[in-house]
Amino acid sequence: MDVELSTRSRQILEAIVEDYIATAEPVGSGSVARRHALPLSTATIRNVMANLEEMGLLTSPHTSAGRVPTEKAYRLYVDSLVALRQVSRDEKKLIIRRCREAGAGLLGILKETSRTLSSLSNYMGIVVAPSFTSDVFRHIEFIRIGSHKVLAILVSSNGTVQNRLVESDTEFSQSDLITMGNYLNELMQGLTISQARKRILEEMHTEKMQYDNLMLLALRMTEQAVSGEGDEIFVEGQARILDQPEFNDVGRMKDVFRAFEQKGQLLKLLERCMSADGVQIYIGSESPLSQSAGVSLITSRFVTSSNTVGLLGVIGPTRMGYSSVIPIVDYTARLVSRMLAET
Amino acid sequence: MDVELSTRSRQILEAIVEDYIATAEPVGSGSVARRHALPLSTATIRNVMANLEEMGLLTSPHTSAGRVPTEKAYRLYVDSLVALRQVSRDEKKLIIRRCREAGAGLLGILKETSRTLSSLSNYMGIVVAPSFTSDVFRHIEFIRIGSHKVLAILVSSNGTVQNRLVESDTEFSQSDLITMGNYLNELMQGLTISQARKRILEEMHTEKMQYDNLMLLALRMTEQAVSGEGDEIFVEGQARILDQPEFNDVGRMKDVFRAFEQKGQLLKLLERCMSADGVQIYIGSESPLSQSAGVSLITSRFVTSSNTVGLLGVIGPTRMGYSSVIPIVDYTARLVSRMLAET
DNA sequence: AAATAGCACTCAACATCAGGGAGTGCTAGT
DNA sequence: ACTAGCACTCCCTGATGTTGAGTGCTATTT
Numbered sequence: 001m002d003v004e005l006s007t008r009s010r011q012i013l014e015a016i017v018e019d020y021i022a023t024a025e026p027v028g029s030g031s032v033a034r035r036h037a038l039p040l041s042t043a044t045i046r047n048v049m050a051n052l053e054e055m056g057l058l059t060s061p062h063t064s065a066g067r068v069p070t071e072k073a074y075r076l077y078v079d080s081l082v083a084l085r086q087v088s089r090d091e092k093k094l095i096i097r098r099c100r101e102a103g104a105g106l107l108g109i110l111k112e113t114s115r116t117l118s119s120l121s122n123y124m125g126i127v128v129a130p131s132f133t134s135d136v137f138r139h140i141e142f143i144r145i146g147s148h149k150v151l152a153i154l155v156s157s158n159g160t161v162q163n164r165l166v167e168s169d170t171e172f173s174q175s176d177l178i179t180m181g182n183y184l185n186e187l188m189q190g191l192t193i194s195q196a197r198k199r200i201l202e203e204m205h206t207e208k209m210q211y212d213n214l215m216l217l218a219l220r221m222t223e224q225a226v227s228g229e230g231d232e233i234f235v236e237g238q239a240r241i242l243d244q245p246e247f248n249d250v251g252r253m254k255d256v257f258r259a260f261e262q263k264g265q266l267l268k269l270l271e272r273c274m275s276a277d278g279v280q281i282y283i284g285s286e287s288p289l290s291q292s293a294g295v296s297l298i299t300s301r302f303v304t305s306s307n308t309v310g311l312l313g314v315i316g317p318t319r320m321g322y323s324s325v326i327p328i329v330d331y332t333a334r335l336v337s338r339m340l341a342e343t
Numbered sequence: 344m345d346v347e348l349s350t351r352s353r354q355i356l357e358a359i360v361e362d363y364i365a366t367a368e369p370v371g372s373g374s375v376a377r378r379h380a381l382p383l384s385t386a387t388i389r390n391v392m393a394n395l396e397e398m399g400l401l402t403s404p405h406t407s408a409g410r411v412p413t414e415k416a417y418r419l420y421v422d423s424l425v426a427l428r429q430v431s432r433d434e435k436k437l438i439i440r441r442c443r444e445a446g447a448g449l450l451g452i453l454k455e456t457s458r459t460l461s462s463l464s465n466y467m468g469i470v471v472a473p474s475f476t477s478d479v480f481r482h483i484e485f486i487r488i489g490s491h492k493v494l495a496i497l498v499s500s501n502g503t504v505q506n507r508l509v510e511s512d513t514e515f516s517q518s519d520l521i522t523m524g525n526y527l528n529e530l531m532q533g534l535t536i537s538q539a540r541k542r543i544l545e546e547m548h549t550e551k552m553q554y555d556n557l558m559l560l561a562l563r564m565t566e567q568a569v570s571g572e573g574d575e576i577f578v579e580g581q582a583r584i585l586d587q588p589e590f591n592d593v594g595r596m597k598d599v600f601r602a603f604e605q606k607g608q609l610l611k612l613l614e615r616c617m618s619a620d621g622v623q624i625y626i627g628s629e630s631p632l633s634q635s636a637g638v639s640l641i642t643s644r645f646v647t648s649s650n651t652v653g654l655l656g657v658i659g660p661t662r663m664g665y666s667s668v669i670p671i672v673d674y675t676a677r678l679v680s681r682m683l684a685e686t
Numbered sequence: 687a688a689a690t691a692g693c694a695c696t697c698a699a700c701a702t703c704a705g706g707g708a709g710t711g712c713t714a715g716t
Numbered sequence: 717a718c719t720a721g722c723a724c725t726c727c728c729t730g731a732t733g734t735t736g737a738g739t740g741c742t743a744t745t746t
Contacts, residue, residue: 145481164448165502243597
């Protein structure tokens with residue numbers, strides 16, 4: 001499959017990919033010769049281009065138009081042609097500053113980060129917060145709200161707070177709530193949230209519990225608090241991709257926006273990206289979002305102080321400025337990890 | 344300015360507005376006669392239409408096209424022509440069910456409500472959560488997270504929880520934190536969050552505080568927790584308006600999406616809508632979002648159990664199905680208020 | 687044999703033009 | 717006071733022609 005490519009072919013392919021990324025228009029032999037000052041005639045370039053087309057690296061929208069890179073070409077480009085730009089000092093500063101300024105807990109930082117990613121890349125920035133359930137339990141607290149309402153507040157190690165309003169038939173005194181809290185804090189000490197949940201379910205079926213109404217209720221309430229869906233995902237800069245010429249077509253635009261309507265779905269798709277370390281690049285149909293075609297995804301994982309892992313990245317058209325976006329995603333992931341580690 | 348309109352003129356205007364709402368296309372004298380079975384010839388209708396145009400209620404995009412209602416016409420239509428549809432039993436059921444199912448605290452309900460509004464109206468649903476700062480303080484709690492990090496958790500009467508991670512130079516023991524909590528709970532009892540904030544600032548300058556380092560720190564931390572921006576606004580169903588033919592134009596679409604990018608801005612604009620009771624209708628340039636033209640806004644306030652007030656509504660094109668959307672917004676606001684009152 | 691120049695060919699894009707039709711305004715007749 | 721009739725306007729559609737960027741092939745040069 002992977003035919004050997006001569007240096008010249010590679011040069012030309014690179015030129016075409018980069019031209020196309022820059023202009024969004026099919027690039028012809030003429031433009032390549034002109035813009036890249038290769039010591040070759042257009043005819044020669046045409047020959048090479050014909051080869052590349054045969055190899056499935058280029059297509060032409062119609063006979064008398066230039067060529068457009070295929071996904072395979074982008075893949076090749078990303079794997080072995082692209083010269084990654086350095087993240088500039090200014091960009092670094094911006095990322096750091098934004099991170100600092102957010103400062104309202106983990107989620108605040110992550111939300112701001114998705115903004116930053118979007119504004120630096122000029123595409124959509126996304127951040128998937130680390131799953132709450134894989135974080136380590138830190139503290140639970142019950143606060144009496146009404147006669148039959150209790151607010152359960154659950155804090156995990158990375159400082160994320162989940163709260164759940166729970167109704168119950170019985171009425172609790174404040175001291176009941178404290179007793180319950182102590183008991184449960186003991187019970188879940190050092191476990192992850194999902195382990196804690198399992199432990200609670202076990203405990204609920206213990207014999208002694210059948211007679212301790214109070215504790216049984218406490219367990220029930222905690223179970224509810226602990227079983228939060230609450231995985232957060234931040235998508236920012238959707239309006240930005242409207243500037244991309246490929247989305248001038250209303251139909252395509254709808255596709256993209258539809259895809260981002262239900263974040264639940266999105267979350268499931270993105271989970272696949274979290275398996276590997278380092279920057280991951282998904283081009284077009286490789287991307288888990290493939291339903292809405294023509295979209296590429298560049299992601300990297302980050303870790304929190306409590307060793308849970310989240311995902312951040314950029315979504316844009318396949319025709320994306322890989323050379324600058326890849327380093328930005330990489331740098332941002334490292335930086336966020338570092339920032340969170342300080343916590 | 345408000346010239347008397349004959350019954351016939353009003354009938355015709357109503358017909359035109361409704362036709363245009365249904366079809367999004369300039370409506371001519373022919374269609375009016377056909378679709379609404381008026382006992383009039385097209386010529387007569389034409390005369391009337393010419394009058395209406397002169398009054399600034401209609402415009403024609405060009406000589407040989409039909410007429411399109413102006414904002415003024417919509418205003419008139421909404422004020423005195425429209426026959427409001429009843430909210431159907433099914434719709435009511437849906438609203439209630441969605442509300443029930445959400446159930447994860449105030450914000451959960453509101454988020455779901457914005458979804459519901461969007462799906463029932465087929466436009467964008469928006470909900471502005473009641474401002475946290477005007478709610479009544481209920482409880483504050485400090486939880487030790489790291490050696491120099493404390494998580495301050497602030498609960499208000501309607502069950503909303505704000506949490507803020509605070510760093511400090513001093514190290515606190517758990518019992519310190521409890522003392523602080525007790526003191527502050529006492530101090531802010533019965534105040535609204537913004538009153539509480541004022542109280543704290545006063546207290547910080549009290550003479551006795553200058554010597555009680557612990558309490559001074561506690562106040563500082565609380566001040567941070569209390570000064571949260573955290574006003575939430577939910578916008579749902581943005582993709583839906585892409586189906587509206589007026590937004591087939593990419594430029595206009597961009598406008599709208601841009602406007603919704605920074606929710607902070609949006610919030611400020613919407614505040615204006617919260618002054619009056621009942622359903623508010625803003626047509627085109629009347630709407631606080633007027634920058635992105637051609638948009639109407641229908642809102643109504645709702646109240647929580649602790650008497651703070653929020654806003655909910657629908658955003659759509661000026662050519663909006665007022666007859667069904669107005670009752671939906673009205674009903675939803677009432678229902679949400681009722682649901683929250685039960686808390 | 688590899689690179690180039692030359693040339694005929696293709697095809698989207700743009701402009702031009704005519705016919706059709708929906709709609710209008712006006713006038714004269716009921 | 718309404719309606720019928722009619723000339724007129726102007727968008728829309730489709731047909732037609734032209735242009736130009738780009739191609740593939742072939743003969744020629746290096």
